[in-house]
Amino acid sequence: MLIVKKFGGSSVANKERIFNVARRCVEEYQKGNQVVVVLSAMGDTTDDLLELAATISDKPSKRELDMLMSTGEQVSVSLCAMAIQELGVPAVSLNAFQVRMRTSRVYGNARLKKIDRNRIQSELENNKIVLVTGFQGVNRYDDVTTLGRGGSDTTAVALAAALHADACEIYTDVDGVYTCDPRIVPEARKLDEITYDDMLDLATLGAQVLHNRSVGMAKKYGVELVVRSSLSDAPGTIVREELKVERKLISGVAVDKSPARISLIGLHDIPGIAFKVFNLLGSQGISVDIILQSVGRDGTKDISFTVDRKNLQDALKVLEANLSKLTAERIEHEENIAKVSVVGAGMMTDPGVAAKMFEALFNADINIKMIATSEIRITVIIDEINADAAARAVHNAFLPED
């Protein structure tokens, strides 16, 4: 069997944990399996490097930032290779150049496009455990890119797909996917399995266990994922196309405290305006999440949407610069908001879900600022200060303790 294992930054934060990862990989290897390991940067390395850059520039070039950040994973993989060798098993670390991890052009948030299997396969054939830097790639200019938050998950799934791996295990500091963040809702329960779609919504909506892009890629290529703890042998949560047992109405409640809202007010109500807005943002590599459009007065309309807070200033800047082109009267924005969502493919057929959610929030005295729904989720935007209380109220309404 060929197994891809991905370990996050906290799993390799120090010597002891690196050896823990090394031992897990060696155990797998000694069962006769081929092992490919994807690692993130150690502990707080990424944040430390960002801080270092911040001492140099308020707004460092994204290309140079990626060049800087990518060193973190290279440190992890080389140290972990040494640890595996110390345990008596041959290992080799590879960076994005060496596995020709080709990505799109954009820095800071590139998309994986192609992986050259040759180098990894020849190392596996030489009976080595292969460690690959997560989170990073190389674009067509031969420049280093990074894949954005949680990008190492995507690296692992892409490798699993490219190598036709038999399993892709995502190790984390929790023992699986929960119905809500247990730090916010103590009653949250671990799920034994979840569908790609539900996981995708949970990930997108801020469950932070798996990167949304990685789940999308896993779905696309049919890579079955296992999310499990790097510190225990608990079985974790399997993410797959169809559940083996009957699905519940609701898979979980997701809380996301990272969004900011932008509203474009008084746009002309003519075709193509929305396209212009989001094309403009897309060209800057800014992802937009929830979009709401409402009819305004006198032949105008308003468009509101959320972006990650870290992109707020960039987004405002490019929108301000194109205000007249977009036919907008003005731009409003709001930073301290949160998203709370209930997710579950089971809700599709049940009209009572939305009502139940709004009732729970009403009972908790929480004001709803925006509502967005899809077939498998209902999301509300509320003040950030209410996020935890809202999550508890909604979780306890849908997923009461057994």
Added chain:
Amino acid sequence: MLIVKKFGGSSVANKERIFNVARRCVEEYQKGNQVVVVLSAMGDTTDDLLELAATISDKPSKRELDMLMSTGEQVSVSLCAMAIQELGVPAVSLNAFQVRMRTSRVYGNARLKKIDRNRIQSELENNKIVLVTGFQGVNRYDDVTTLGRGGSDTTAVALAAALHADACEIYTDVDGVYTCDPRIVPEARKLDEITYDDMLDLATLGAQVLHNRSVGMAKKYGVELVVRSSLSDAPGTIVREELKVERKLISGVAVDKSPARISLIGLHDIPGIAFKVFNLLGSQGISVDIILQSVGRDGTKDISFTVDRKNLQDALKVLEANLSKLTAERIEHEENIAKVSVVGAGMMTDPGVAAKMFEALFNADINIKMIATSEIRITVIIDEINADAAARAVHNAFLPED
């Protein structure tokens, strides 16, 4: 003009110094010159990474060590590129993969073989200051190598040669090449110029201002070097083929506290033994410095040589393993020794130099353990504890204060 500037680790040790380097580069650029900058890792980064590796393994794989170490320069160049951009000048950082800095196979001490000029030239044509990671390369397996101690100097000279640069400036924390290390001999004086050959001997013998391999490469390709301070505008020392002013008898006194001695005792006095010994060490990537062979008794001979202390255990191990093949009775070694050398092409014609040196050491009551001479230098091996006193005695005998 195309100028290559190399800055060492202490010149980029913190934010202020990185901006100092950035400013110097921007000044050069604003004079209308093209600027290529080679950087070492920040401050103690290299040592910190080595320590990190040492927590994982007593004897980490050299391949993985190079993978680890090479991250240090990538951090420097990306941060310095940000600093130059912050000063309003376009800049781009490039690593060894991006400039196809091809080296020999050996890890930890690879030799540069070939540089692809294309990427650097196209960035220069786009009016950018180009920053290149020093110290590192990529071998034919596409694996990261490092060039050994002081390797960033070699990177700079190689780039200057490949790009046909008009000048190659090596910035350091002293303002040039001195007749001896001023920390050891306070009377040491700065040289305005020095020949490649003299510099080569000073570098090899431990003056530590310039890496010996870089001087050899500069000589080979006729790259005129300037060694100068990153913290002042003092003119520095020019290293070139021929001096403009009449040469002194002695260029300087070099002190090296890094060697260890190994002696192979009782070797058969037959042809090919020396070849076997040094071929064996060479195959392990261990450089040998001074070699002395003496005739022993009963048709045997002894070979003594010095290696860098950090290679002592490796060298002993491979020699012990081949003891009988080498026909050696036994191996002796000694760790706490030092080399003190007088260097100067002017001494070739003067038979009194050796006598004067030995007299100075005798007067200082310092015992000589080994002697080695070439046309332009005389080296003695002494106990490390006597190294500073020996350097002062010899310096003051040959280079008394004016």
